[in-house]
Amino acid sequence: MxxxxxxxxxxxxxxxxxxxxxxxxxxxxxxxxxxxxxxxxxxxxxxxxxxxxxxxxxxxxxxxxxxxxxxxxxxxxxxxxxxxxxxxxxxxxxxxxxxxxxxxxxxxxxxxxxxxxxxxxxxxxxxxxxxxxxxLGNKNLVDENSPEHNEQVKLFVELLEEGRGQRLDFIEKNKQKIASKEYAMNLLDIWVSVLRDRLLLNMDNNSAILNKQNKEILKKLNLDKLNLDTKKIVSLIEFSQELKETIQNTNGSSRLALELFLLEAGSFVFPP
Missing domain, CATH: 3.40.50.300 (P-loop containing nucleotide triphosphate hydrolases)
Structure with a gap:
């Protein structure tokens, strides 16, 4: 009844x-x-x-x-x-x-x-x-408490401040890991978590951020210097969703997807 x-x-x-x-x-x-x-x-x-x-x-x-x-x-x-x-x-x-x-x-x-x-x-x-x-518990695909996750957060923040060559070097050095679709999607999740957290910090929504252990690092991320405003961050997050759909649902290259994301992020910092 x-x-x-x-x-x-x-x-x-x-x-x-x-x-x-x-x-x-x-x-x-x-x-x-x-x-x-x-x-x-x-x-x-x-x-x-x-x-x-x-x-x-x-x-x-x-x-x-x-x-x-x-x-x-x-x-x-x-x-x-x-x-x-x-x-x-x-x-x-x-x-x-x-x-x-x-x-x-x-x-x-x-x-x-x-x-x-x-x-x-x-x-x-x-x-x-x-x-x-x-x-209901920290069971997300992105484990923000793992050492590897924290290392990747810090590395992505550094990559945001690097040029095109350094970003492509990162992809080349990690090409074997990135060949795995699961690894590539998890890496994209980490990168997106950095962008979404920085956006949430801008919105004074501190309680919703994922990377609490790296909160101070995120605060120091100079969005003005990187030419990243709210609209551009949302655009990058949306682009990452498109790339994840491509990786998950097609035979597209996960390496190429990550290269495109890093280059897209770099286009705001170093416009052509």
Whole structure:
């Protein structure tokens, strides 16, 4: 039996925070349990709840993301508001994330969006900043506490201040590791975590940064000197999403993808 009053109670409790909730980290079963705290049983059969999941071997596309706002704007039948659950949000395409962002910026009244992902670092920082974050544990693909991660953070900060030649030298020296798609994607995640954290620091959102151990290093990153403003950082993050989609879904060269990213970052610092 579905207890509608219990669903309403959960909905009202969650509405005391933000229109959108981001649940990340931990195990998949833990994230699912957290979702169930805010919804009634059998959410897939509930008329006021829409569940979005990636299709087999495909991500969540722009059409699904555009349909979220339309669904939330319709009149609820059993609850006081409408709820959308996005499972495995790390599979959202870049276009879908941008479409979702528009809904997060102007959410319909009495609506709730619950975003579930194993790795929040694969979402645009502008999406993260508009959500109440529920961290279920440091189980992301990017382990910000590992020595290798901290070393790569510092190295990327240095690379941002280096010229074209030094960036390509880095790729050449690490070509065997970079040949692995998994390694290349994780390295891109680390680089993106640096950019998103620097952007979040600019937004005075210190609590949401991933690289807490390297916070002081990030603060010293002179964005004016690097010719990197918020718009350009967001552009780089979006470009990295495109590259990760290419690495993951095609036979494209992971080395070439990383070279393109470093050169794109360098084009702001050393424009042609």
């Amino acid at each position: 579905t207890f509608i009053w219990l669903a309403d109670l959960s909905f009202n409790i969650y509405n005391k925070f933000m229109h959108s909730i981001l649940i990340f980290g931990g195990k998949k079963i833990d994230r699912e349990r957290e979702i169930l705290r805010a919804i009634p049983p059998s959410p897939s059969n509930h008329p006021d709840i829409k569940v979005i999941s990636p299709a087999l071997r495909k991500g969540i596309g722009i059409n699904e993301a555009r349909g979220i706002k339309s669904f939330l704007q319709t009149k609820p039948l059993k609850m006081r508001g409408k709820v959308v659950i996005i499972r495995n949000a790390e599979t959202l395409t870049l276009q879908a994330q941008n479409a979702l962002l528009k809904t997060l910026e102007e959410p319909p009244a009495n609506s709730k969006i619950i975003i579930e992902t194993r790795n929040e670092n694969r979402l645009l920082p502008t999406i993260i900043s508009r959500c109440k974050r529920v961290n």
